Amino acid sequence: MKRALADEVKTSLRAELLRILEENVDLLRRAGWIVTDAESPKWWDGVETVDELLISSILVQMTKWEIVKKILLKMREKGVNSLEKLSQLSEEEIAELIRQANFYRTKAKRLKVLSEITSKIGVEKLVKDEKLLKEVDGIGDETAEALLLFAGNIPVFPRSNYAKRVMSRVLNVELTREEAKEIVEELVRKDLYELKLAHAGLVTVGKLYCFSNPKCNSCVFKQFCKYYNANRNETL
């Protein structure tokens, strides 16, 4: 079900959300997001290429981002940080390369299959096609949407539990992940830069403040958060 927001609510929420996020790019940086040009691959903590975005999207599952960064660095040093190079390695060689990651054998198999797909159709085609992305083993709805936005530069807001929780609290109404996605897409009018900023910002706020027991007093959204303002007399 789509939740309708009044036009004046949308205009002021959009302005406040974007202003606060742009004023807090250092906070986003601490959470691993680099606010940069709309079409740059570097939003994901400085990842350098579209290939690295795809590779890291497989590696990061059930694995800390710090470990993924170490593996990417090693791949760069060895000159195998592209899917074309991975397609020339055996599954066992890829497994050896990524063995610091949890479930590295499964991920080696997935990376090998992914490299074979991109050898056939090309990386650019894959990252712009949601249906093709979801056919890749290990890429679900959320990862596919994140890749469409950050690797394919397609203006879609990735659904996530962070966005659901934060937007539900900001509007003080319980939203589904899909409703939160639709509302953010409507707010930022499918602008590529604003979609990336909004995703990075909502994930940051969800990770740093908006827990089940939220830390509202430290949160950068508290000025416009309806949940906070409805409960501000309680200790938050």
Ligand code: SF4
């Ligand atoms: S002010 Fe509190 S409830 Fe609102 S987004 Fe921040 S942490 Fe969540």
